[in-house]
Amino acid sequence: MRADLEIIQQWVQPGDHVLDLGCGDGTLLDFLQKERNATGFGLEINPDHITTCMGKGVRVIEQNLDTQGLDNFDNGMFDIVLMTQALQAVRRPDKVIDEMLRVGREGIVTFPNFAHWRLRWGLTLSGRMPESDALPYKWYNTPNIRLCTFKDFEALCRQKGIRIKSRRVVDGQHQNSWLARAWPNLMGEIAIYRITRETTS
C-alpha cells in the first residue's frame, strides 16, 4: 500500500464526509470509501480521470478550483477536505486553503518540497530549473506554478492562524525514511499535512 494512503487513512474517521480537491483517477477516495466507509466526492477537471472515477463508483464533480472556487459548498459541510499533490497547481493556494477550512473541519494537504536536497543540488550545479520524480516537467510546460517548501507552507499556516495537527514526510515513492524524518525540509520530497482552524483537537 502507498505510504501516503496509509497515513491519510489513519486521519479519517469511519463514515467521515470527505471532499477531495483534484481527486485524479479516484484512487484515494476509492480507498477511503472501502477502508473507512467515507462518503463524499471529488472535484476534477481532467475528462479521462472523471470517466475513470465514474466507472469505479467514486463520486466526482467536474469543477475547476481556479475559476469556480468552492463557493457552491456550505460552511463546515465536510469532516475532511483533501488535496493531494494539487496545491502547487492552483493559482491561489492561500485562498484554496482558506476555502478548504471554511467548508471542512479539517484539511489534509500533500505537496512536493521544492527545498529537497536533490532539487537544491540540481539548481546549484546546473543552473537550470530542477526536475525530479515528484516534479517531472520542464519549466515551460509544468502545471506546478506555485511551488513551495515545507518551511514556506508552515509560515503561511502561522500567518493565517492555522494549526498544523500533524505532519508526515515521505520520499518520492511515498515511503517513510529516517533521513526525511531527521531533516524534513532537506531530505523530504513530499509532506502530508493535517491542518485545522479548530483550537481543540
Added chain:
Amino acid sequence: MPDALPSDSVGLVSPKTIRFDAPLELACGQTLAHYELVVETYGTLNADASNAVLICHALSGHHHAAGFHSLDDRKPGWWDSCIGPGKPIDTNRFYVVSLNNLGGCHGSTGPNSLNPDTGKPYGPDFPVVTVADWVASQARLADHLGIEQWAAVVGGSLGGMQALQWSLDFPDRLRHAVVIASTPRLTAQNIAFNEVARQAITSDPEFHEGRYYDENLVPRRGLMLARMVGHITYLSDASMGEKFGRELREEAYKFGFDAEFQVESYLRYQGERFSEVFDANTYLLMTRALDYFDPAYEFGGDLSKALAPATCEYLVLSFSTDWRFSPARSEEMVNAMISARKRVNYAEIDAPWGHDAFLIPTPRYTDIFTAYMDRVAREAGA
C-alpha cells in the same frame, strides 16, 4: 433503409399497448378513469428484476427509442445511439423500458384518443398532465412489469425532469437517476419560447379551439411554426453556422421573402415534417408540463429541501453549448444535491450541438455514460 440490421442494434422491435383500469388522479384535480400506455422493451429482465432501466422521453419523443420497426424504416428509434448491445445502455445487460407518456400522440392515451364519455377525441378536454403525473403512471407501469426498483431512470431534457421527479416521489423505487441536459425549472426565457409555440398553434385558423379532429383538419401551419421556433432553441449558434452559414439556395438574392437561405428551407422542412407526424394538442400539453415543472416551488424555491426524500445516486450531465437548458441550470441542480448531501456525479461535456447534443454520441459523452452505466450494471449483478 438499413441493408442489414447493424450488429449493435436491438434489431426489430414492436410496441405493445398496456391498459390500466385503476383510476389515476392527476395534479390538475381531474381523474383518468382508465388509460393506455404504449411501451417498447429491449433486453431481458433478470431473475431478481434488478436490471431494469426506464427511459423517459423529451418533448417530441415517444416509446420507440431503439431498433427498427421494420426493415423498411429509414431511421432507428430516437435514442438508438445510446441503447443497444455494447452501447452505454447495454441491452445485453439491462432490461430497458421505454414508453410514450400520457397525453402523447403515438398511441398512449392523449388528446387524439377517443374520450369514452363522448365517443369523440378528447381534444382540448384532455387534462393538462404534469411531470409528476407521468411519473405516477410510470410507477404503475413498473408494477405491471414486475419491477419493484429500477436500476436507473434515465432521461434527457424533459426526460431528465422525469428522472429527477422519480427520485422525489418514489425514492425507494430507483437506485440511480441519470439527468441529462435538463433543468430543475424553466426560466422566463424558456417559458417565453413555449408561449410563442403555443400561440402559433392556437392562432392557426384550423385549430378550432383544439377540436380540429371533428372538422377533419390539422393546424399544420401552427405546428410547423411551433416546431421551427423550438428547433432553433435545440441548436447552437455555432452548429447552425457550421451547417448553413449564410448559404443561399440559389446564387443571388431574389429580393423577395421565399426561403432563400439554406437555414430557412431547413427550418421549413423540419417544421412541415413535424406537422405531419405530431399532434397539436399534445404539443400544447407537453410544453405546459415543461413550464409547470418546478419541484422546489412547494419549498419556497429551495431545491435542496425538495430533494430531502431522495435516496438514489445521481448522474447529471450538461453540454457546453446548450443554451436552452444551459450547464448553469444543471449546476444549480448539482449544488442543491450537494447541499442536501445526496450522492451526485456531474460532468459538462464539450459539444458544439447545443441542446440536441444529448442525442448525439460524442466520444466523451459516450465514455462517461458507458462507464457510469457499466457500474450501475455491475451493482445490479448484470
